[in-house]
Structures are given as C-alpha cells and as structure tokens.
Amino acid sequence: MAIFWAGYLIFFGTTFAFAFDGGAQEAYQVLNSGLIFVLAIDFIIRFPFQKTPTQEVKPYMLLPIKRNRLIDLLLLRSGLDAFNLIWLFFFVPFSILTITKFYGIMGVFSYCLGIWLLIVFNNYWFLLCRTLIGERIWWIILPLSVYGGIAAGMLIPAKSPIFSYSATLGEGLITGSILTFLGILLAIACIGFINRRLMSNLVYAEINKVEDTKVKNISEYKFLDRYGEIGEYMRLELKLLLRNKVCKYSLRMVILLVLVFSSLISFTSVYDGEGMKNFLVVYNFVIFGILFLSSIMSYEGNYIDGLMSRKESIYNLLRAKYTVYSIAILIPFILMIPAMITKKVAVMSCVSWAVFSVGFVYFCLFQMAVYNNRTINLSVRMTGRNVGTGLQNLIAGASFGVPLILNVVLKALIGQETASWVLIIIGLSFILTSNLWIKNVYHRFMKRRYKNMEGFRDSRQ
C-alpha cells in the first residue's frame, strides 16, 4: 500500500511539473499559491491512518513515567513519524524538475525541508482536531470552518490575497528565508504546546471511553438465500466489507479515487492525452481487485481455524469471493459512465477493461490465496501493521502494469478497436474457466495449509 501511495505521489509530482510548465508563472509558483490544498488533502488522508497520543497512551499508563512526559514523547514521535515524509515523494521530483534550474540543489533542499516542516505543523493541527472531534463530534466544525473560510477567502474575492500569501510562503521556503522558517517553527511550537495541554486534560476521558456496541440495522441480504452455500459465503463477504473498519475505509477510499479520476477524465481536459487517459481507465477497473484481492485470505486469517474445520469451506469461500468482486466491477463501470457519455472514453474500451479485469487480473490476484499467510486486523483502520507483503506488492504492481503494457503493445500492433476485442477474449476465457482455476487455487492452498495457518495464527492480534 505504501509503495502505491509513493508511486501515485511521484507520478503526480512529475505530471504537475510538466503540466504547469510554460505558463505565465513558473510551475513552482503555481504550486506554491495552492499549498493550502496540499495541506487540506494531507489533513483528510490522515483520518484513516493516524491515531492520536490519547488513543495510544493506554499501554504506557502503568509505567513509572509522568503522564505529561508520556504525552510529550508521543507528540514528539508523531512529529518525527515517517508518515510526515510521504509528501516528499511528490515534492522532491517536482522541485528537482522545476526549482533546480533557478535556485540550484540548495533551493530544492531548502524547499523540501520547509514542506516537511509544514506537514509536521499539519500533523499537529490534525492531532488537535482529531482529539477534539473524538471528544465531541461538533468539533468537526473547527476544521470545516477553517478550510471553508480559506476556500471562501480564495474563491470569492476577484483577486484573493491568500494565493499571494501562499506563494510568498513557498518562495520563502525555496530561498531559505530565516524569517519564514522561524515562523513555521514557532507555529509548530505553539500548536504542539496546545496539543500537550489539551491531551493531558483529556487522556482519562479517552481511556474510559466505551463504544456503543449495539447494532441498529442488521442487514440480511435475503436475496442471497437462493444461491445456497455460495450465497451464504457471498453474504459473509459483504458483511466482511461493510462491518469492519479496515475494509470500509478501503472501500470508501477506492470509490472516492475512482470517482475523482472518472470526473477528471469526464469534465476536464487535464487527462485528454491518450497515454494518461488509458492509465487512469485501467487504474479505475483494476484498483478494486488489487485493493481487496491482493490480500485475499488475510482477512479470513482471523477465523481461519473455524473455516478449516469445515469441509471444503475454503473452496466455496473462494468461489463466493470471485462472484462478489466480479459483480463489484460494475461500480467502476457505472462511475465511468460520465466519461462514456462525454465521449472521452469509448464504451467498448470500458467493457473490454471490465471483462479483462474480472478474467485475467482476478486470475492473477487469486493466486495470492495460496501464498498470503499474514492476518490483517479487521478492527483497525489502515495502519503500518496492515501494509502488504513484498509478494502482495509485486503481484499488485504486475496486475496494474501488465494490462497497461499489453494495451500499448496491442494498440500499436492491431489498433484500439481490435485490441479491445482481444482483451475481451482473454478476459472471457479466464471467466469461463474460473471454476477450474479456482479449484486449482483451492488445492494448492490446501497443500500449503499448515504453513499458512501457522502464519495466520502467529500474526493474529
């Protein structure tokens, strides 16, 4: 997962460097005037990943260390966390491409250092808001009003001073302005101090918090009754996806990303280039499978003993998964309809990628059922503990890369329309033989079952 994020950011960093080039302003000046958007995105993506010190302090409370010292250490750890470096995957390639020619390598270094400090400030700002929201949901008004106010200040006046202020800040970072850096450090110190005071007061409230465990609506999915045992496992898969934090957040994030890309293709001309458009179309269809099937069986690691003590339950589970995720391909397909209506993407192209994904890409990803043996904790959101293994990342990368390369080669050799037909034929051949290869995956899983079960048990939390 981390590799994917890094990949996205490098991709966007280089794309933006070229996209903003050649205008009235330099690319870095354009980006600097919109730095607040970067901070806002950073703020949002922290929600599924980051815990606050008040949530983390519990195991340490019985240690002979003062409570305030613990909070200090956790705050310091949070500031120095590697997560705050992730945006450098965006800014380093961007600044190398755009800043070096004017300010040299020192400009790049100074700029990246300043961006890191801004992200650290954003980290503490997030912790402050997250802690307050955890206390009372109404505190969500705080970030909403701050970001809403900034957005209004930027968009409503004809010539907003916020853009120029943001650009000046960025310029200060590039030139290594002492005043700019001192200002950011002072801001970090202030918000760190506020966090410390707040968390010291709220730590016991957080520890004693009890979640409401009653379920208001229990979904039955009765329409699945007619499909027998497979239907029962399909029901189980749906409940897995919709009742566990880690799956719910992945699902929301992937729908959001597909929606954003689909909208960008449909309603803007940013990705009108054939290469970029293909990239995003392939991405939209493949990402569902990659996100949920590259870690196939890792969710079930939590209750693998129960499944394994029942006959052929794994085989039926795999078949049910295949059916559920095959139907789920309709989600990106539906989200791509605006792009089809605006004729940015051909209907045939979308159909071919949907069929190819369900056939060939799922075939590749299902092989992971044989090798995955690390349990994913269902009750956490996305944390470092839930990142994929090397093999998962490799297969996920290949599941995305191979279709892209195949498309380029086929298009060059036989043209777009024939290439689409070839993709459909490849996809269909894997769909029609799915029972055979799922059975094969099941048999190979059973051969490795002892090793896998041991791994699942050892990594269960």
Place this chain on the structure above:
Amino acid sequence: MITINNLQKKFGEKIAVNIEQYTINQGDMLGLVGNNGAGKTTLFRLILDLLKADEGQITINDINVCDSEEWKKFTGAFIDDGFLIDYLTPEEYFYFIGKMYGMNKAEVDARLAPFERFMNGEVLDQKKFIRNFSAGNKQKIGIISAMLHNPQLLILDEPFNFLDPSSQSVIKHILKKYSEDHNATVIISSHNLNHTVDICPRIALLEHGIIIRDIQNENNSAEKELEDYFNISVEEEIAEEEVKENINAVKE
C-alpha cells in the same frame, strides 16, 4: 473412533506431543488434563488437522485426517476465538454454521432450543456483533456452534473457561447428556479437575506431550489420583527449589 499412532510434534527442540499409540472409542467421554504447556491444545489441533504432525498419523473413523476432509462432516470443535467470525451477530453465526451443514433457519432455531438455559438470555436478540460480547458469552457461542450439527465427535478446549459458576454447571450437564443421547465421542480439556472428574468416565493425563496415565474414572475414583499427582508435582517443584537454594547458599 480416533486412533493415534506414533504421533510426534516438535516446536523447535521442544517436543510438544509424543504419543506412541492411543485409541478413543465411539461414545467415549474423555477428559484431557495436564499442566500448562503439556500439549493439550496442540493435540487438539493435530486431531483437527490444524497443525502438521512431524511424525505419525491420526485417523478418525479410519480416515486419515491429513488425507481427506470427510471426517469434518461429523466433527464439531471449539478451541479459541479463532473459530468465531466476530463481525457477525450470534444468530447470523449460528445460521451460517447451520448452512454449512445443510440446515435451514428453522432447523437451527430448533437446535438452539436446548441451549436456552445455557445462553441465559445474554446471547440471542442482543443486536451485538460477537466481538462485542464478553469472554464468557463468546465461549458459549463457540461451544454451541460446535454442537449445532450434532457431531459424532465433539472437541472442546477448556470449555469451562470464562464461564460463571451457573453456566459451568449447565454445560457439564449438557455435555454429559449429549454424549449419552447421541453416543457421541466427546473430548474436553480442562484445568478444573472437579469438573473433569464429574463428567468424564475416562481421563488422560498429559505431561510434556506424553499421555502418562489413562485413568478409568468410575464414581469419581480418579479424583484422588489426580489430586495426588498434581499436589506431588507442586511439592516436588518446591523441594527442587529448596535444593537449588541450598546449593547456591553453600556455593556462596
């Protein structure tokens, strides 16, 4: 029903299970007792094919557990939370398990009826996922799910753990009656000697992976033997400690 031959399982250098030959007959109600680390849970996992034996084999009704899944049809087991799908409600979990054995909802409801007293109004209709239940109620859900399809072989690891005294008493009665009514083989492990002696006509004493005694328990005759054994173990350890301390004192 179950035959164990030359079974050996090691974790690194430590021998977890080492049983030359042991047979459990159809209808037997066997209690497995032993200190922590004696190999009780490992033996259960080996019987259920959840662990690979280094040597030897286990057959259930002449089926080698490693070679076929047929024995799973008539076997029910609950070892720990790893058997529970904790994002389901208890009802959903029972219906799910029922479906795996070809039962519809009405049949599952009928099978749940005898457990009403055991559930004590704390399991069904709670509108809670299993993960939000107490350890005791999770234990109840696990035990009931293992017995739902009336298995001919029932394996329960520490079934009295986490249960309140009333529920312990009820489950003792349920297990004994179940074994008699269905002529089912029931194997339980427990640290509670009284409970084990109360319901198990046969008791295997496991230490360091070896079944060191196979005790026929008629009219609680095993009680004294087991108490003597475990008390002696403790006394031996205390004596050993004292010897060590004396040696150290002499050295100093």
